[in-house]
Amino acid sequence: MHKTFLFRFDGARENDEFLDHARSQGHLVYSGIEMKLARGWIPDFIEVLLDDSPAACSLTIFELESTENVARVSARKYLPESSQDILETFRQYLHRVLQRCRSTADSRAGDIQQLNDALGRDAHTSIWTAAALRRPPRIVERMPLIDRGVAPRNSAIDSQPHQPANSLSGELTLSSREHKTLSRSVLILDAVTREWDKSDASLRAWRNLRSQPLRNDIRTNPSNFPILSALLLGQKTGVRVMIEDVSRELCTIWSQFQPGRHSETTVLRALTKFLPIDRELDPSASVRMAFKKARQVLDDSAAQPLGAADAQEAARR
Numbered sequence: 001m002h003k004t005f006l007f008r009f010d011g012a013r014e015n016d017e018f019l020d021h022a023r024s025q026g027h028l029v030y031s032g033i034e035m036k037l038a039r040g041w042i043p044d045f046i047e048v049l050l051d052d053s054p055a056a057c058s059l060t061i062f063e064l065e066s067t068e069n070v071a072r073v074s075a076r077k078y079l080p081e082s083s084q085d086i087l088e089t090f091r092q093y094l095h096r097v098l099q100r101c102r103s104t105a106d107s108r109a110g111d112i113q114q115l116n117d118a119l120g121r122d123a124h125t126s127i128w129t130a131a132a133l134r135r136p137p138r139i140v141e142r143m144p145l146i147d148r149g150v151a152p153r154n155s156a157i158d159s160q161p162h163q164p165a166n167s168l169s170g171e172l173t174l175s176s177r178e179h180k181t182l183s184r185s186v187l188i189l190d191a192v193t194r195e196w197d198k199s200d201a202s203l204r205a206w207r208n209l210r211s212q213p214l215r216n217d218i219r220t221n222p223s224n225f226p227i228l229s230a231l232l233l234g235q236k237t238g239v240r241v242m243i244e245d246v247s248r249e250l251c252t253i254w255s256q257f258q259p260g261r262h263s264e265t266t267v268l269r270a271l272t273k274f275l276p277i278d279r280e281l282d283p284s285a286s287v288r289m290a291f292k293k294a295r296q297v298l299d300d301s302a303a304q305p306l307g308a309a310d311a312q313e314a315a316r317r
Contacts, residue, residue, distance in 0.1 A: 003028065005048045005115060009035050015044055015064050018137040028111050033100065035093040038081045046090065050115055057118060060128040068140045071131035075141065076226030083127040083145050091119055146234040168272045173240050180236040185278045188294045189270055190214040194257045197291040204283040217253065225249045247271065261302050270301040
């Protein structure tokens with residue numbers, strides 16, 4: 001049996017259309033009790049898809065905004081948070097909901113109790129965050145939290161189609177191996193950009209270092225770089241990323257070290273050129289060979305003429 005729930009935490013009227021659309025799709029809807037996640041953040045909605053045969057749940061935190069970019073920023077702040085902490089907070093919320101339902105003879109109590117029981121058993125639960133537009137109601141991005149996520153079933157709003165992992169444009173769904181390769185490429189290119197490229201270690205040993213400055217920067221400010229956080233921190237078990245967002249966040253960081261040299265286009269160009277080179281590198285060889293090849297790629301990418309928009313962007317930086 002398959003059931004879908006939508007819990008509302010923000011009573012803003014501009015979110016009513018999203019709620020009504022979910023209700024029209026057969027969601028069991030509940031609102032009226034506040035819940036805070038992580039660092040005191042109050043999400044707009046949480047959607048839960050429940051399958052009891054076999055037992056499995058998909059929980060998605062929704063942030064609604066009027067524009068796509070603002071919605072993405074709002075939703076991505078949850079990416080580095082603990083899935084287990086969020087799940088425990090949500091179950092505490094469900095206990096309060098059930099208490100109110102019983103005191104008011106609410107007919108939804110049975111369904112919500114079923115959901116609470118499923119979350120308390122050994123059901124597999126994936127935790128996601130989603131950015132959505134208020135009008136018309138539409139998901140613009142859905143991503144798993146860094147420490148947990150498997151593909152959910154259909155939501156209240158159809159999400160956008162995904163690009164294949166071998167295309168460096170749009171949303172990439174990366175396998176574990178592809179995740180490791182892309183994250184390593186980013187780290188190597190970053191090390192060359194900030195001149196942290198003097199190591200004599202093997203590529204394999206260098207990749208596993210915990211002292212890499214890019215990782216340290218992201219750990220310090222995960223909410224400022226949510227896509228790089230998803231890509232570089234935690235286990236490399238596979239991930240979904242918008243490659244243009246990776247380029248944008250890297251451009252912001254690299255412009256601190258080389259002002260005016262990089263645009264989002266040149267960063268994406270460097271990633272596109274270096275990734276196939278990285279795949280062929282010998283993990284047991286010196287990382288200096290990787291640095292040498294990455295330096296040439298960065299020089300070539302920066303040397304190519306910029307379009308008008310890229311030139312303006314680089315000038316601003």
